[in-house]
Amino acid sequence: MRIQFPALVFLLACLPGSLSGQEPKPKPGDEFFGTTKVHTLHLSISPDEFDKLTPKGGAGPFGPPGGPPGFGGPSPSNSAPPQNAPDGSGHRNTFGVEFSWAQADLEFNGKALSKIGIRYKGNFTYMATATALKKSFKLDFDRFVDDQTLDGLSMVNLHCGVSDPTMTRESMSFQFFRDAGIPAPRTCFAEVTLTVPGRYERELVGVYTVTEQVNRTFLERHFGSGEGMLLKPENLMKGPEYLGTKWKDYASIYDPEGKPSDEQKQRLIKLAHTITHASDEQFASEIETCLDVDAFLKFIAANAILSNLDSYLGFGHNYYLYLVPSTNRFVFIPWDLDLSLATWPAVGTPEQLVELSLRHPHAGENKLLDRILANEGFRNRYNALVRELFEQQFRKDKLLAILEPIEAALNLPAEQEKAAVAKRNEKQAGFGFGGMQFGQSMPPRLFIDKRTESIKAQLDGTSDGYIPKAFGAFGPPGGPR
Numbered sequence: 001m002r003i004q005f006p007a008l009v010f011l012l013a014c015l016p017g018s019l020s021g022q023e024p025k026p027k028p029g030d031e032f033f034g035t036t037k038v039h040t041l042h043l044s045i046s047p048d049e050f051d052k053l054t055p056k057g058g059a060g061p062f063g064p065p066g067g068p069p070g071f072g073g074p075s076p077s078n079s080a081p082p083q084n085a086p087d088g089s090g091h092r093n094t095f096g097v098e099f100s101w102a103q104a105d106l107e108f109n110g111k112a113l114s115k116i117g118i119r120y121k122g123n124f125t126y127m128a129t130a131t132a133l134k135k136s137f138k139l140d141f142d143r144f145v146d147d148q149t150l151d152g153l154s155m156v157n158l159h160c161g162v163s164d165p166t167m168t169r170e171s172m173s174f175q176f177f178r179d180a181g182i183p184a185p186r187t188c189f190a191e192v193t194l195t196v197p198g199r200y201e202r203e204l205v206g207v208y209t210v211t212e213q214v215n216r217t218f219l220e221r222h223f224g225s226g227e228g229m230l231l232k233p234e235n236l237m238k239g240p241e242y243l244g245t246k247w248k249d250y251a252s253i254y255d256p257e258g259k260p261s262d263e264q265k266q267r268l269i270k271l272a273h274t275i276t277h278a279s280d281e282q283f284a285s286e287i288e289t290c291l292d293v294d295a296f297l298k299f300i301a302a303n304a305i306l307s308n309l310d311s312y313l314g315f316g317h318n319y320y321l322y323l324v325p326s327t328n329r330f331v332f333i334p335w336d337l338d339l340s341l342a343t344w345p346a347v348g349t350p351e352q353l354v355e356l357s358l359r360h361p362h363a364g365e366n367k368l369l370d371r372i373l374a375n376e377g378f379r380n381r382y383n384a385l386v387r388e389l390f391e392q393q394f395r396k397d398k399l400l401a402i403l404e405p406i407e408a409a410l411n412l413p414a415e416q417e418k419a420a421v422a423k424r425n426e427k428q429a430g431f432g433f434g435g436m437q438f439g440q441s442m443p444p445r446l447f448i449d450k451r452t453e454s455i456k457a458q459l460d461g462t463s464d465g466y467i468p469k470a471f472g473a474f475g476p477p478g479g480p481r
Contacts, residue, residue: 028152028217032210033186035175035402036409039210041158042107042202043118044195052102053120057092094123094234094317103144113150117143121157125338128162132426133194134206134417136160138213155213158192160206163338167414168406168444170209173306173337175402180302180393182295183222184334185212191413204420207413214320214333215257223331229264229323230257232335236316237470239368242276245269254321264323271330275368284375292329293372297382298389299332300369304361305386305394307353307451308340309468313362313369314347341447347468350442354450357465358386358458364470390455399448 032039045053091099099119106113117140120126129135137158142148150156161167170187177184192205212218216226231254233240243249247265254268271290278286287293299319303311311318312332320333342353347363362369372378442450457463 026152027221028149029186029212030151032151032153032156033188033212035171035187036405037188038207038409038413039109039188039190040107040193041190042193042195044105044107045102045118047196047198049102049104050196050199052100053118055097055099055120055126057096057098091119091121093121093126095127097126099126101140101143106139106141106150108150111150113141113145113148115144116141116148125160125162129160132162133203133424134160134162134421136208153213153217155215157211157213158190158208159211159336159338161209161338163343166407166444167207167209167410168403169341169343170211170336170338171406172399172402172444173308173340174211174334176306176393176399177302177334177337179398180298180389182298182302182334183218183331185214185218187211189409189413191416203424204416206417206420207410209338214335219322223322223324223326225325228325229260229268231255231268231321232257233319233321234317236312237314237364237366239312239316239366240268240272240275241367242269242272267323267328267330275371280371280375283371284377287372288329290329292324292327292331293378294381294385295331297372297378298385299334300361301358301382301385301389303334304356304358305389305451305455306337306340307342307356307447308334308337309344309347309353309356309363310336310339313366314344314468316366341444342442342451347470348466352466353468354442354447355454355463355466357467358455359464360467363468386455387459390459394452394455396448396452400445403444403448 093099099121101117101119103115104118106116117138119138119140120135121138122129122136125136138155139158140155141150142154148154159170161170164170167189171189174184174187178186188210190208190210192208193202194200194205195202214230219226219228219230233254236253243253247269250265250268250272267290274283274286274290300313303313311334318334318336320335322331322333323329324331342350342356344353347353348356359373373382454463454465458465
């Protein structure tokens with residue numbers, strides 16, 4: 001068959017880039033992210049803008065130290081759920097601490113970006129680093145300059161790793177989620193230096209885990225569209241529950257990005273109503289119309305295998321909920337994994353959490369998860385996913401192939417950070433167990449060995465694992481809802 005020239009041109013144009021002789025077009029973040037990449041980031045901030053970063057507010061002992069209110073200052077009667085300020089000027093965390101945006105200039109591997117947005121971030125993480133120079137940040141590249149990006153990215157997060165002296169847990173755990181086929185942020189590392197005229201001159205702050213922001217760019221890459229409703233729930237300790245028909249009662253807890261449509265609002269209310277009020281028969285037939293159940297089961301299985309309780313399994317936070325436009329069903333997206341690998345003392349010791357039960361991995365009651373696992377069909381699908389992830393992904397050779405290059409990449413930056421902290425005569429950041437935020441749970445290699453033994457015993461039926469109680473003596477952030 002003879003192909004005419006115009007038809008041949010059209011055919012070649014339709015072929016993938018590698019087959020048509022053209023390289024595939026890079027996607028946002030492809031150059032920037034990489035599990036073992038260590039970039040150099042320099043932040044320059046004027047003294048006035050640096051002072052704008054100082055947080056305000058805070059409930060009880062959870063505010064900024066030495067400032068009103070908080071440590072050393074008066075306390076409001078209660079805390080408020082985290083949310084962005086209506087005018088876009090900042091963010092209030094779980095404890096009512098208000099983080100304001102400031103302007104900074106950024107140098108990245110020789111490239112310069114001016115007037116980027118910067119603010120602190122974190123709940124317990126901020127408390128643990130409040131007196132240290134190294135805190136967690138959010139960088140918004142186009143907050144003050146329209147359409148300004150870094151490798152096509154509009155925002156990234158600098159996570160200080162105060163709770164993890166190895167600086168490996170978050171990057172390793174996100175890689176596990178991605179390898180399991182679960183949409184999850186990418187990571188890299190950055191050595192961050194800071195200039196504030198008259199205070200700091202290219203001061204080495206430390207090495208950070210840089211985490212991709214879950215936003216429109218992320219959603220388009222994973223789901224083909226960023227038009228769906230994106231939610232960042234907080235303190236849903238029993239999972240989604242029906243709160244009535246008024247959207248305002250959901251908005252304060254689910255913290256939607258932008259302004260959802262009426263149809264999207266009703267979709268969340270429908271999900272909550274099904275979870276809370278449907279009969280067992282209705283639940284089994286209706287839940288898959290508004291929730292991607294297989295994706296949810298894999299999300300739960302990955303969290304359980306990684307013994308990640310500072311998540312949906314524990315305080316009901318540190319995840320995103322996205323209504324996918326093409327399916328009109330919700331999916332769960334993991335977030336904030338620095339306390340994975342058996343590191344959350346509110347629900348158990350590291351020795352207990354490394355034995356976390358696979359059949360009941362959540363702390364206390366969780367209506368959605370309890371109902372899902374009570375259904376034989378869903379439970380069988382969950383058990384199959386656990387076994388598949390364990391046999392194919394949670395293997396020592398695969399996990400060490402992730403861990404060891406990360407350790408090698410961080411060796412020199414970590415030593416340089418220690419020297420800089422010592423030179424500043426700075427106290428070790430953190431509080432609680434072991435001097436860190438919550439201390440080290442157990443070294444990653446020991447976790448891998450012990451978790452492998454526990455999962456194998458549970459799958460063989462010789463162990464039930466550890467079922468965590470609801471929050472121990474610490475209680476959930478912000479108190480019970």
